[in-house]
Amino acid sequence: MTLKPKLYGLVGFPIKHSLSPCMHNAVFSALKIKAKYKLFELQAEQLEDFLNNLEKNNIRGFNVTIPYKEKVLPYLDFKSRGVRGIGAVNTVVIKDEKLRGFNTDFLGFSKHLKKLKVNPKKTAIIGAGGAAKAVCFALGQGKVEEVCIYDIDAYKSLNLVSQFKDVFNLTKFSAVARIDELNLRGKDLLVNASPVGMRPDDPCLIESKAMHRDLFVYDLIYNPAETKLIAQARLAGAGFSNGLGMLLYQGILSFKHFTGKNAPAEIMRAALEKGVKKL
Numbered sequence: 001m002t003l004k005p006k007l008y009g010l011v012g013f014p015i016k017h018s019l020s021p022c023m024h025n026a027v028f029s030a031l032k033i034k035a036k037y038k039l040f041e042l043q044a045e046q047l048e049d050f051l052n053n054l055e056k057n058n059i060r061g062f063n064v065t066i067p068y069k070e071k072v073l074p075y076l077d078f079k080s081r082g083v084r085g086i087g088a089v090n091t092v093v094i095k096d097e098k099l100r101g102f103n104t105d106f107l108g109f110s111k112h113l114k115k116l117k118v119n120p121k122k123t124a125i126i127g128a129g130g131a132a133k134a135v136c137f138a139l140g141q142g143k144v145e146e147v148c149i150y151d152i153d154a155y156k157s158l159n160l161v162s163q164f165k166d167v168f169n170l171t172k173f174s175a176v177a178r179i180d181e182l183n184l185r186g187k188d189l190l191v192n193a194s195p196v197g198m199r200p201d202d203p204c205l206i207e208s209k210a211m212h213r214d215l216f217v218y219d220l221i222y223n224p225a226e227t228k229l230i231a232q233a234r235l236a237g238a239g240f241s242n243g244l245g246m247l248l249y250q251g252i253l254s255f256k257h258f259t260g261k262n263a264p265a266e267i268m269r270a271a272l273e274k275g276v277k278k279l
Helices: 020-028 044-052 079-088 105-116 130-141 154-164 226-234 244-259 265-278
Strands: 007-012 035-041 058-064 091-095 097-103 121-124 146-150 172-176 189-192 216-219 239-240
Touching: 007 020, 020 035, 020 244, 020 265, 044 189, 058 244, 079 097, 079 105, 079 130, 091 244, 097 244, 105 130, 105 146, 105 244, 121 130, 130 146, 130 154, 146 154, 154 172, 226 244, 244 265
Parallel strands: 007 035, 007 058, 121 146, 121 189, 146 172, 189 216, 216 239
Antiparallel strands: 058 091, 091 097
């Protein structure tokens, strides 16, 4: 009897733009692992049924993205230190009918900043959802001096400050009510951790005149490769990067959780670069 391939995938909505399948499937193929990574694009009302039928559908693990990084938490039987500290999950492994949750986002973000040789001291963040939580955790661990957060929902940004202000004593966390209060002139890193910029009709949240040459702009979005925010950073002469590197490094860590094997980084990177060209 031929065994069915193990299934892995990405849970979120919308996710048709995701490059995660090409990245993971390239490594499954290279390492001759009988497995497949696919997209599980779910409406909110479909999430519970999906999570209750993982074993039945031969799903052994999955990544989680917007808007479910926090909504999956109640279903987990085990939460890693990162998940507990961040309050969001992006990697789930099913073992012995138990759901084990991990967060590789914060490590992926930290590893990419290090690769870019960006060592921030004062940071501004747009967005206060699950991705922003991972970024705050990474920056707190990196002992940055200041993290200032803006979200259109002021309650969410205040909650984020409350969550981390006593955890990382060396970092001052604060929230602002308006995006222009982020005071980018006094910051060396701006992170867009919101989904604004994914759609062609999305506005640009920051204009080039608010940026400066000593500012590094990091947009977690990688599709499109150059968002309006990054275009403004280029115009201002600021440093910039999209989130493709973070996707790569968190993917390498997720693969290890899924399979127990080390993913060849160059194969994953090449698959991502090929996938980007098709976008």
